[in-house]
Amino acid sequence: MNDRPDPSARTRLIAPATRRGGGRRPVSPPVERASTLLNDDPAAMRDEGHGPVYGIEDLSAARGLRAALADLEGAADAWLVPSGLAAVTVPLTALLRPGDEMLTTDALYGPTRRFLNRHLKPRGVAASFHDPGAAVADILAALTDRTRLLLIESPASLTFELADVPAIAAACRERGVLTVMDNTWAAGLAFRPLAHGVDVSVQAVTKYIAGHSDLLMGSIAVSDPAVGRQISETIEDLGWRVSPDDAWLALRGLRTLPLRYAEQARSSLVVAEWLQTRPEVARVIHPALPGAPGHDLWRRDYTGAASIFGVVMNGGSEAAAHALMSALELFGLGYSWGGFESLITHETGQLAFRRATPALQGELLRLHVGLEDPADLIADLETGLAAWRDAIR
Structure with a gap:
């Protein structure tokens, strides 16, 4: 029996790099720059069991980063997109349909507000806004029969209001309303939205994870495979992936x-x-x-x-x-x-x-x-x- 306590996030983010198996290898995965991936057997060309079929799919560094982020977030899976803004807009695109409504804070990140007004609104998705400092009861009172999703930003942009995320997530789940939380402030480290009942946790990898102001990237993490499937298919359909070099840099930043x-x-x-x-x-x-x-x-x-x-x-x-x-x-x-x-x-x-x-x-x-x-x-x-x-x- 192993009586060791579960390792902390600080340890878990490094442990995969030193895990044994596979023979002599570098600490970090190689940077694989490829569009075309060659095969030895025509029958294997579409067999995903042999790894990625084409370069638009995640290669070694991106797969390592996704696995580390899923572990950090306590997620069933995590995906990478080209920016922190894309990490917010992809779930909204995937989960909302014409005629739906969504609710969010009036202190919303400016580019996200712009996306709601310039992209979703003309496509039949309405957005309403609650007071950034509103009590949970007031936020829930703003939900309607057409509200499909609540976008949480906590702390809020610029004025840093905190929301009672566990209470909001639990109440939304009872009402069949999905929750998406921008968790960039906590970096998936100081707060884990999925563990507190949130459906989708997003963050700008650009910020703390990368840590060196030299790349743009976002991450999306989920605990429910059904929700994840909609997000994964949207990413696939939009063709949004990250470069192997940026994935490698972000994975390096994540370790520290x-x-x-x-x-x-x-x-x-x-x-x-x-x-x-x-x-x-x-x-x-x-x-x-x-x-x-x-x-x-x-x-x-x-x-x-x-x-x-x-x-x-x-x-x-x-x-x-x-x-x-x-x-x-x-x-x-x-x-x-x-x-x-x-x-x-x-x-x-x-x-x-x-x-x-x-x-x-x-x-x-x-x-x-x-x-x-x-x-x-x-x-x-x-x-x-x-x-x-x-x-x-």
Whole structure:
């Protein structure tokens, strides 16, 4: 009898690389660049038992990445698509039909909202939006007889509201409503949606899993094979696959995900707590901060936190926000997050796309904390805040 405890995710993500069997081999699978795959026997050309039939199917690196992601998510299967946005749009395309309705948060990721309005709406799928901070009962009250799917984004984009995912998923399952959750913030590591009753867990591999800001990719994970079949067939019909080089890079990044995620979370809290003490800052929006909205849900359901958060300034203007950003040397000015580098963006303008614009005390900045020394990042932000003060005088 083996009395060893089940290994942690940190161990499980590495163990397949060192598993014995198959003779001498590299630690990482080879990068196989191929469109045509040759056969020795005409009868075997369409036999999938011998492996992929054509290069559009996943080769060694992609198959290894899919297996590792399925294990991380606790999924029956996981698929790869060319971007994080595709990870959201593929399940919606696969699971919704003309005449269906879907419900989601008003704080939805901007490109996903655009897809709902520009692609699904003309094809007969209606989307409605609930308040990002709505109670579970209010979210469920917004479901109708035609609601087929609830898209969960928790924490929500830019304003980081947390949802009671287990309660929402359970209630939707009772009503026959499918749930899809964008879980990029938790990276499949700090929260496992499928284990909490969600039907489909998606994330942008671009962010924490890849970890080096050098590729675009998304993942889709399911526990129900029937739901998975619809998603798999949609991916096949659309012809959406990832390159072997990107799959190899993402698999390499995945091996160190737990260490990077934990260290960046630690540093982000150091920076966030310091910002809370600053008179230029009205509030910091970070679910892992004690007293923050949703903090109790975070403590109950999550084992870690992302290193991205919002900073609401005390008043100010776009010009002041840009002055602060321009004075920084360690924070890059660029979109995305989850990489090794720290980033800052100005997000006040994005809030205008919501049906109900949140009332904030001032300009909204979004910070992503990388792997730099937090003391150095704080010193950099000191310089930025000085530029802010000069700009608002």
